[in-house]
Amino acid sequence: MDELAVLPDGLLQNHTCLHKLSIQRMRSLRSLSNQLNNLSSLKSLSIEDCDEVESLPEDVQNLNSLETLKICGMPKITALSVLPSSLATLRILLCEELTSLSEGLQYLTALKDLELYKCLKLNSLPESIRHLNSLQSLRIFGCPGVSCLPNQIRHLTSLSSMHIRGCSNLMSLPEGIRNLEMLRELEIEDCPNLERRCKKEKGKDWPYHRHQWTGNTVLGDLKNI
Template sequence: MDNLKYLDDECHDGMEVRIFPSLEELVLGDLANIEGLLKVERGDMFPCLSYLSISGCPKIGLACLPSLKVLNVSKCNNELLRSISTFCSLTNFHLSGGEGITSFPEGMFTNLTFLQILHISDFPKLKELPNEPFNLALEHMSISFCNELESLPEQNWESLQSLRSLNIWGCKGLRCLPEGIRHLTSLEVLVIRNCPTLKERCKEGTGEDWDKIAHIPKLNIR
């Protein structure tokens, strides 16, 4: 499998597998040379695919998968990140492990209008998130182990009126919380761990960011 470039490079029962009409879940891992799912990508490919996990596929790029609901991407590349905006049906997105990634493509999250859960983890060189609105449906968001991330963009928060939980772990470079958090009336849980500057700024009553988060019912800051 080391030389596999596309899933239809090989044959099944003497016939090329091209459309995968009933496939619902697909896991791809440690395929160093895979470049895409099919040699010729068509609008009717993988019509039932709702879950896709990709790990250790440094060359892969993807076309639109209209039924995809859950996407897990680990050890990603820039080409794959640029394709994320086409997955308009996503409800659950886990993104981790981008060693050389310093920023995400512009518009990466803009079209994900059904996204409810977003996890971003293990981007040690990530310096910023896109300064553009997320969608209204997002309910749970976590950002972890992005040590060079210094701030969270202001523009994103105005559209997050459905956000119920926010987790920030191991982002030691974060200097403050955005002003927009104070307006998130649906936010029920805020967890901040191993973020020394944020911990000081969020001290009850005295921290510089305390008034931004005082309305949140459940705070776990350590």
């Protein structure tokens, strides 16, 4: 439905038992405002390739049953609005203009899985990441603008897996990573600055990270950091 700019009034208003909603390739759609209010049972929401949508509707934060949110191919979204605290999985893919996650992340205390993929203008993770006490998996792929990770990452006490790939300007890992007692898997690939700093026995950060180093990948059991 390439020419549809708005969804028909009432299209989603009476679906109180709906569990999954996927909106894809509606190239002219401009807004989803006032469409999600009554979706009280919605558990999974995916919005993909909607080129003209500039922001998530405010009523997303009222979806108290929502567990999974995927946002993909949304070139005009620059920031996240407040998201429901029930979220367990958040995937943000190919949102090239996204610059800020601050507001969207601060209340996600149930979030277990966070993935960022090719968000080219994102330059850092917000300090509010400290509130993600349930986060178990963090994946950051193809985000060349990210130059650092906040030291507040030390508060992610449930984090067990972290994968960083294709972040060419990421200069170093925060010292707070040593406080992550549950972290068991760390993979770093195609991050040349980190490769130099973590080079076995020679890199500046090698004393901080006791990992097995192979090529462009750091893999290891971090229990004894």
